[in-house]
Amino acid sequence: MRSFSGDVISKACFGSNYSKGEEIFFKLRALQEAASKRVLATGIPGMRHLPTKGNREAWALEKDIRTLILNVVKERQEAGYEKDLLQMLLEGAKNSDLSSDMLDKFIVDNCKNIYLAGYETTAVSATWCLMLLASNPKWQERVRAEVLEVCKGQTVDYDMIRKMKQVSRHELNSIYTS
Numbered sequence: 001m002r003s004f005s006g007d008v009i010s011k012a013c014f015g016s017n018y019s020k021g022e023e024i025f026f027k028l029r030a031l032q033e034a035a036s037k038r039v040l041a042t043g044i045p046g047m048r049h050l051p052t053k054g055n056r057e058a059w060a061l062e063k064d065i066r067t068l069i070l071n072v073v074k075e076r077q078e079a080g081y082e083k084d085l086l087q088m089l090l091e092g093a094k095n096s097d098l099s100s101d102m103l104d105k106f107i108v109d110n111c112k113n114i115y116l117a118g119y120e121t122t123a124v125s126a127t128w129c130l131m132l133l134a135s136n137p138k139w140q141e142r143v144r145a146e147v148l149e150v151c152k153g154q155t156v157d158y159d160m161i162r163k164m165k166q167v168s169r170h171e172l173n174s175i176y177t178s
Helices: 002-014 019-041 053-077 084-094 100-134 137-151 157-164 170-176
Strands: none
Touching: 002 019, 002 053, 002 084, 002 157, 019 053, 019 100, 053 100, 084 100, 100 137, 137 157
């Protein structure tokens, strides 16, 4: 489920596949864990500024994540225009009055937010969908039959999903009423 979610977010938001975003996801999750430990372990004001082992690990992760995200941004700028969230973010940043350092910080912070929020939301939504289908065998069979009929063994794309009625989000209420 994690690689699926990562692939969806990487493709939709950044125009890249999961393999490019995999290291960013891995380091963001490690940073989340490190930040959680730091919050639980600190009760002393200013502790987050001291060079403890946990703080040094978190600082190194922050630096690595920043570098990885800026590399994705650099690749995009060299490759040219794509219609995705990263492109909109870059265009918005380009039209701002921010200094170069603040511009990079703005882009990195927003990309981290998109990765984290989108990744978790997609994973939870997909898991919930699978749980609902597993607990409703009739619906699971309907959805399966529709997917087989529409896709005919090919990789699912946007146009195929648009043709599916059982898979649409509008049908969710029917599960609870059937």
